[in-house]
Amino acid sequence: MAAMTGLRRGRWRRRHHDTCSWQRCDGGGDNCVKVRHSNCKLVYLCRNPKDTFISMWLYFNKFKPKEKGQLPLLEGLDKFCGGISVYGPYWDHVLGYHKVSSEMPEKVLFVKYEEMKADPSIQVRRLANFIGRPFNEEELRNGTVEGILRMCSFDNLSASEVSRSGKLPTGVENKWLFRKGEVGDWVNYMSAEMGERIDGVMEEKLHGSGLKF
Numbered sequence: 001m002a003a004m005t006g007l008r009r010g011r012w013r014r015r016h017h018d019t020c021s022w023q024r025c026d027g028g029g030d031n032c033v034k035v036r037h038s039n040c041k042l043v044y045l046c047r048n049p050k051d052t053f054i055s056m057w058l059y060f061n062k063f064k065p066k067e068k069g070q071l072p073l074l075e076g077l078d079k080f081c082g083g084i085s086v087y088g089p090y091w092d093h094v095l096g097y098h099k100v101s102s103e104m105p106e107k108v109l110f111v112k113y114e115e116m117k118a119d120p121s122i123q124v125r126r127l128a129n130f131i132g133r134p135f136n137e138e139e140l141r142n143g144t145v146e147g148i149l150r151m152c153s154f155d156n157l158s159a160s161e162v163s164r165s166g167k168l169p170t171g172v173e174n175k176w177l178f179r180k181g182e183v184g185d186w187v188n189y190m191s192a193e194m195g196e197r198i199d200g201v202m203e204e205k206l207h208g209s210g211l212k213f
Contacts, residue, residue: 041106041131044097047113048213049090050186050198053080055179057189060086077194081201091205098211114183114213120149154181 047055057076064071083089101110109130116123124145128134135144150156157163158178166174186195202213 041109042097043109043111043127043130044101045111045113045116046094046097048183049080049202050190050195051113051183052090053077053198054186054189056080056085058179073189074194077190077197081197089205091202094211095206095209098209112213117181117183121145124148154178 046052053076057071057073057080060076061070079085080090083092087093097108098110101108109127111123111126125135139145158175158181163174163178168174206212
């Protein structure tokens with residue numbers, strides 16, 4: 001947090017925290033700030049649970065030391081359906097932000113990856129409105145939205161020099177963070193029965209929330 005205070009306003013930060021971080025301090029000492037009561041806005045992007053699981057499983061095995069062996073798909077599925085993952089139970093994560101976005105829509109924007117892929121133009125305009133920078137009529141006419149979509153497209157970002165050759169502070173290569181960016185790719189890894197198992201867990205855990213995938 002101390003490193004962030006010196007940056008200019010309008011900065012963005014990408015995190016994987018759940019909503020528990022709203023109840024505790026993010027940082028320490030004089031820089032301790034409760035996120036819930038800060039002036040920041042949060043954009044929460046979630047994916048359907050089946051694609052989420054496959055993505056997590058693939059990345060986990062990619063980053064796991066070879067000497068420790070690979071995590072079998074069925075074992076990974078058991079853990080996911082049991083709520084065991086790096087970021088905690090999937091349903092707790094998404095339900096927490098879904099609830100907060102309903103309570104404070106001016107502070108938290110809840111976005112589904114599938115909706116963003118289906119109509120990215122609407123989601124870009126929605127995001128612009130959320131951060132208080134709506135597009136004016138001239139920008140809508142001159143293709144500003146389309147230009148942003150081209151610049152931020154999966155193909156463009158994954159082909160950039162920093163994505164192809166850069167590394168994270170941990171040593172992980174940036175190119176490992178890009179896979180396919182497709183909706184429904186889980187069918188190439190899981191059987192219909194495995195998908196139905198996740199569906200059953202989600203139906204139980206998300207029941208009554210109004211959230212569906």
